[in-house]
Structures are given as structure tokens and as C-alpha cells.
Amino acid sequence: MTTHEIKLNVNGEEYLLEVAPDRRLLDVLREDLRLHSVREGCGIGLCGTCTILVDGKAISSCLMLASQARGKEITTVEGLSKNGRLHPVQEAFIKHSAFQCAYCTPGFILSAIALLTEDPNPDEDTIREYLAGNICRCGSYLNILEAVKVVGKESRDE
Ligand code: FES
Numbered sequence: 001m002t003t004h005e006i007k008l009n010v011n012g013e014e015y016l017l018e019v020a021p022d023r024r025l026l027d028v029l030r031e032d033l034r035l036h037s038v039r040e041g042c043g044i045g046l047c048g049t050c051t052i053l054v055d056g057k058a059i060s061s062c063l064m065l066a067s068q069a070r071g072k073e074i075t076t077v078e079g080l081s082k083n084g085r086l087h088p089v090q091e092a093f094i095k096h097s098a099f100q101c102a103y104c105t106p107g108f109i110l111s112a113i114a115l116l117t118e119d120p121n122p123d124e125d126t127i128r129e130y131l132a133g134n135i136c137r138c139g140s141y142l143n144i145l146e147a148v149k150v151v152g153k154e155s156r157d158e
């Protein structure tokens with residue numbers, strides 16, 4: 001298959017890449033850019049494990065072609081820390097032990113950030129509903145819920 005050149009903005013850096021038109025964004029991020037926080041679970045848009053931020057919105061990268069991401073800002077967990085400090089949602093996940101094997105964690109963190117951007121202090125039902133598309137096979141849901149609630153509460157108390 002012929003390839004074409006695309007420019008992607010990932011974690012604030014521009015990349016010029018030669019990709020086949022049918023390549024998924026998930027594969028380009030993992031294989032070409034070596035961003036291994038982006039993980040495949042179901043591959044069909046049902047588990048949220050491959051979630052990334054595209055222009056601030058949580059998107060399943062298994063359902064998006066790399067070429068569809070041209071001109072958009074992509075964020076993965078590798079791009080979250082600033083000046084050597086973890087993002088507050090990352091810190092909250094650690095503090096509240098919101099993971100066991102951590103396979104699902106990058107997807108949950110990015111979905112939580114998308115939620116908190118839309119609604120900085122969501123109630124429990126809103127968090128549950130928003131994160132319903134992310135599956136944790138280890139069942140860390142209560143700790144994840146707590147971590148996201150605390151970040152929201154802290155932003156309200158600031
Ligand atoms: S791997 Fe993309 S949603 Fe499951």
C-alpha cells in the first residue's frame with residue numbers, strides 16, 4: 001500500500017511521519033513514536049484502554065486513523081508532567097492506589113482529565129457515567145472514583 005506523509009502534534013512536539021492510509025493512530029503512537037502508555041485492549045472501541053486526548057477530548061485511538069489526527073493536538077500520558085511534576089490526576093491515582101496491574105491506568109487518567117476539563121468538580125454520578133467507557137479488569141473502580149473526586153474537590157477548594 002502506498003504511504004503518505006503526515007504531520008502529527010503529539011505532546012507538544014511536531015512529527016513528520018510516513019504512514020499507510022489505513023494505519024490506526026494507536027499503532028502509530030505505539031510503534032512509530034514508542035509511546036507505550038497507549039495500550040490496546042479490545043481494539044473495537046469498547047474498553048477505553050487506548051484512550052488519548054485529541055484537542056482535549058478523550059478519544060479511543062484504536063478507532064481513529066493516524067491521518068485523521070492531522071492538525072490536532074494529541075496528548076498521551078507521556079506528555080502530562082510539567083517541570084518534572086506529575087499531573088494532579090496522576091498524583092491522585094498514586095495517593096489513592098487507583099490501580100493494581102495499571103494496564104488500564106493511562107486511559108483512565110486521560111478520560112478523567114477530559115472530564116475535569118469539562119466539569120472541574122464533578123459529582124460521583126457524573127464521574128461514574130463519564131468513566132463508564134473505561135474498563136478495569138482488576139476492579140479498582142472505587143479507588144479510581146475516589147482519586148477523581150479528590151482532584152475535583154481540591155480544585156473547588158483552591
Ligand atoms: S483498545 Fe481501543 S477501546 Fe479498547
Ligand code: FES
Binds near residue numbers: 101104105137
Ligand atoms: S488496574 Fe489492572 S486493569 Fe485496571
